[in-house]
Amino acid sequence: MTATDSPDTPSPGPATSLYRDTAAVEAAITDMAQALDTLLSARGAHAPLMIGIHTGGVWVAERLHALLGLTEPLGHLDISFYRDDFTRIGMHPRVRPSHLPVAVDDRHIVLVDDVLQSGRTIRAALNVLFDYGRPASVLLAVLAERSGRELPVEPNVVGLHADLAPGEHLKLAGPDPLTLYRGSPPPGGRSVAEDAAP
Amino acid sequence: MIAPTPTQQEQAAALQLDAQGNLKHFLTLDGLERSLLTDILDRAEGFLGVARQAVKKVPLCRGKIIANLFFETSTRTRTTFELAAKRLSADVLNLNISTSATAKGETLLDTLRNLEAMHVDMFVVRHADSGAAHFIATHAAAPVAVINAGDGCYSHPTQAMLDMFTIRAHKGGFEGLTVAIIGDVLHSRVARSQITALNTLGVAEVRAIGPSTLVPARSEEALGVRVFHDLRAGLRGVDVIILLRLQHERMDGGFLPSEHEYFHLFGLTDKRLGLAAPDAIVMHPGPINRGVEMDSSVADGERSVILEQVSNGLAVRMAVMSMCIGTQNLWLHAAGQQPPAEVGDV
Numbered sequence: 001m002t003a004t005d006s007p008d009t010p011s012p013g014p015a016t017s018l019y020r021d022t023a024a025v026e027a028a029i030t031d032m033a034q035a036l037d038t039l040l041s042a043r044g045a046h047a048p049l050m051i052g053i054h055t056g057g058v059w060v061a062e063r064l065h066a067l068l069g070l071t072e073p074l075g076h077l078d079i080s081f082y083r084d085d086f087t088r089i090g091m092h093p094r095v096r097p098s099h100l101p102v103a104v105d106d107r108h109i110v111l112v113d114d115v116l117q118s119g120r121t122i123r124a125a126l127n128v129l130f131d132y133g134r135p136a137s138v139l140l141a142v143l144a145e146r147s148g149r150e151l152p153v154e155p156n157v158v159g160l161h162a163d164l165a166p167g168e169h170l171k172l173a174g175p176d177p178l179t180l181y182r183g184s185p186p187p188g189g190r191s192v193a194e195d196a197a198p
Numbered sequence: 199m200i201a202p203t204p205t206q207q208e209q210a211a212a213l214q215l216d217a218q219g220n221l222k223h224f225l226t227l228d229g230l231e232r233s234l235l236t237d238i239l240d241r242a243e244g245f246l247g248v249a250r251q252a253v254k255k256v257p258l259c260r261g262k263i264i265a266n267l268f269f270e271t272s273t274r275t276r277t278t279f280e281l282a283a284k285r286l287s288a289d290v291l292n293l294n295i296s297t298s299a300t301a302k303g304e305t306l307l308d309t310l311r312n313l314e315a316m317h318v319d320m321f322v323v324r325h326a327d328s329g330a331a332h333f334i335a336t337h338a339a340a341p342v343a344v345i346n347a348g349d350g351c352y353s354h355p356t357q358a359m360l361d362m363f364t365i366r367a368h369k370g371g372f373e374g375l376t377v378a379i380i381g382d383v384l385h386s387r388v389a390r391s392q393i394t395a396l397n398t399l400g401v402a403e404v405r406a407i408g409p410s411t412l413v414p415a416r417s418e419e420a421l422g423v424r425v426f427h428d429l430r431a432g433l434r435g436v437d438v439i440i441l442l443r444l445q446h447e448r449m450d451g452g453f454l455p456s457e458h459e460y461f462h463l464f465g466l467t468d469k470r471l472g473l474a475a476p477d478a479i480v481m482h483p484g485p486i487n488r489g490v491e492m493d494s495s496v497a498d499g500e501r502s503v504i505l506e507q508v509s510n511g512l513a514v515r516m517a518v519m520s521m522c523i524g525t526q527n528l529w530l531h532a533a534g535q536q537p538p539a540e541v542g543d544v
Contacts, residue, residue, distance in 0.1 A: 078244065078247075081245075081248070081256035081257070081258050082256065082257060086258055086524060086527065088527070088528075088531050095240075095241060095243070095245075096244065097243065097244050097246060097247035098247050099247070127257075130253075131251045131252065131255065131256075132251050132252050132253075133252050
């Protein structure tokens with residue numbers, strides 16, 4: 001999760017530069033929808049429950065939800081209470097309540113996030129999900145995947161593979177239009193990614 | 199009741215906040231800024247959702263030990279603090295001190311040292327003497343956090359914050375609101391904290407309504423309220439009505455002729471409720487005395503949000519507890535001198 005605190009902020013800050021413009025992001029999401037459709041059919045999971053991770057994941061999930069023509073409302077997941085760095089950076093000030101419209105028990109879930117790096121957000125999201133019930137299966141779809149995995153978490157569907165230096169981070173600005181920025185942490189301060197992590 | 203001088207306010211703020219302005223202890227609302235109070239309310243909003251989970255727990259305070267030190271009996275407050283701690287995955291010790299060691303002659307400080315030796319991370323303190331929670335916060339070894347669950351006639355900050363949460367949920371905000379607090383303002387730590395919170399959050403007017411024996415002299419300037427001794431006049435046009443419990447246990451003189459007389463003059467009935475704004479809500483910190491502070495028809499009526507206050511109390515207490523524990527974690531982490539993670543949680 002690398003979204004800005006304010007969803008309306010068009011650009012995430014001065015230390016960043018454009019990585020993929022809106023057209024490229026939308027094209028990647030269209031590809032993701034296609035791949036998801038194929039994968040879900042192959043698995044026989046015809047009416048999946050789609051859940052976006054706050055905040056950028058929800059934006060991507062909204063697009064996928066429309067492209068796949070899903071009728072059930074989208075679920076929102078906030079992982080702030082399940083983060084593993086609570087002991088390091090304290091609690092994120094603005095927690096948007098998780099909202100799952102229907103029970104997750106025995107459902108095929110499509111979990112959506114914007115950027116996958118360490119895998120820690122997904123670990124936390126899975127924990128939240130299982131505190132709501134026992135899904136039949138969980139697929140992971142991410143807009144951008146990059147190096148830096150710290151946990152054995154791999155996505156099932158990927159919009160784009162980003163090639164970044166270890167210190168750099170990716171940041172999705174939205175909700176409309178969606179644009180991907182790259183940037184390096186400001187010197188001497190907490191990284192933007194850390195500030196913006198959910 | 200005397201309003202704190204600025205120095206006292208500064209002292210209270212200094213004791214409660216770390217250098218970055220994070221909450222270390224939660225003892226009083228005196229000296230806390232509007233932004234911090236709003237922050238607590240915003241965070242509490244997020245905890246409401248935990249009640250909708252199949253597993254009604256989040257792991258924020260896993261491995262922490264929270265001790266409820268209740269030197270004064272309480273059911274509701276102790277239960278909600280206990281449940282809030284358990285929903286944060288903390289381990290909870292309930293110590294009913296009024297029947298234990300202090301009765302055998304142990305001093306408060308010795309009790310405290312013993313609990314510290316058990317590696318308790320947070321104390322939730324209720325005491326019949328004003329200032330007890332401050333005393334414990336001053337003497338507790340860092341980074342033990344202290345939350346005031348009510349001390350004497352002084353302060354009950356989590357109760358006031360859950361009331362603010364309930365008001366905001368119904369009214370959308372605080373601007374332009376007129377709030378009436380009715381009853382035993384003199385003995386009420388709840389009223390005192392509520393008045394501070396309401397004024398800090400910027401309501402238009404706080405009214406204190408009650409017999410002259412139960413509203414402190416010089417309240418207008420000392421507390422920042424408008425005083426009414428006539429219920430009907432005071433209720434006119436108010437948006438929020440907060441009733442206070444008559445505190446028999448703190449009344450040692452002839453404050454009232456009788457409960458019947460009190461109800462006759464200050465009890466809230468449906469007819470009197472009609473004087474307030476049409477969408478006015480009725481609140482009470484509990485436990486309610488039916489037929490004394492209000493009619494049963496008001497307590498159970500559609501304008502009453504009394505049970506909602508209890509549910510909101512859980513979310514607000516989870517927010518305050520996790521904020522204090524979070525700050526404590528920051529210190530511990532700093533003491534370990536490990537650099538914060540370079541890369542965010544992505």
